Amino acid sequence: MPCEMEKIRAEGFAAVVIDILRASTTIITALANGAERVIPLTTLEEARARKEKEPDALLGGERNALPPPGFDLGNSPREYEPERVKGRTVILTTTNGTRACQAAVAAGAEVVVIGGFVNRRAVVEFCRSFPGPILLVCAGTRGRFSLEDSLYAGSVISGLGEGLQLSDGARACLTLYERWQGCDLAALVGGSTHGRRLADLGFGEDIRLAAAVDSHPVLPVYREGEIRLEPIGTPGF
Numbered sequence: 001m002p003c004e005m006e007k008i009r010a011e012g013f014a015a016v017v018i019d020i021l022r023a024s025t026t027i028i029t030a031l032a033n034g035a036e037r038v039i040p041l042t043t044l045e046e047a048r049a050r051k052e053k054e055p056d057a058l059l060g061g062e063r064n065a066l067p068p069p070g071f072d073l074g075n076s077p078r079e080y081e082p083e084r085v086k087g088r089t090v091i092l093t094t095t096n097g098t099r100a101c102q103a104a105v106a107a108g109a110e111v112v113v114i115g116g117f118v119n120r121r122a123v124v125e126f127c128r129s130f131p132g133p134i135l136l137v138c139a140g141t142r143g144r145f146s147l148e149d150s151l152y153a154g155s156v157i158s159g160l161g162e163g164l165q166l167s168d169g170a171r172a173c174l175t176l177y178e179r180w181q182g183c184d185l186a187a188l189v190g191g192s193t194h195g196r197r198l199a200d201l202g203f204g205e206d207i208r209l210a211a212a213v214d215s216h217p218v219l220p221v222y223r224e225g226e227i228r229l230e231p232i233g234t235p236g237f
């Protein structure tokens with residue numbers, strides 16, 4: 001959780017930033033659909049100032065799940081289709097997800113990757129190939145626990161196999177995943193607090209997209225202020 005991140009030092013760790021609904025799903029989708037890079041920023045002011053400097057970039061994101069005034073795009077993965085994003089830079093600011101990216105960097109993580117159900121296998125392969133410890137950063141919702149993020153963290157841990165040294169939080173995530181493994185993922189994600197809210201706002205289709213396991217087999221890596229795709233399984237550090 002981002003609130004815990006303030007106390008965590010992550011030098012030597014690889015961090016996986018997780019915001020299933022919807023920032024990580026949207027970032028992965030945008031890059032898989034051909035966006036050149038995504039620049040995650042914390043505040044609306046920072047994002048608008050960056051757009052002024054880079055007027056050709058697309059300005060995307062949300063506040064209270066809706067696109068802020070003057071933005072080109074919201075935070076729905078559906079909007080980041082190839083015709084819209086191919087070859088473009090996306091400046092993105094969201095309530096929890098882009099903050100979690102910054103928190104992972106501030107904690108000193110050696111490398112930061114973006115994880116979602118849509119690229120689960122790529123993230124598991126990356127974690128397997130990373131020589132050091134892994135920090136799974138669940139963005140949560142306004143500092144609170146999110147079922148969908150924890151379920152995904154558990155699915156990554158499960159994919160890494162036996163014999164791992166797990167924190168209490170990681171064990172809880174794994175137990176959650178094992179309890180629900182094989183269930184209808186879209187229904188579980190859609191039944192979460194934020195999932196119900198998004199459905200009420202008319203974003204039900206985003207839940208189905210967020211639960212489409214391995215629909216985008218790519219590895220987004222956040223380095224020096226921008227997120228780009230890197231080859232899967234190549235730690236490169």
Ligand code: MLT
Pocket residue numbers: 019021022023024062065066075094095096097098198
């Ligand atoms: C966030 O970063 O808080 C989210 O992705 C919210 C959303 O747009 O669903």
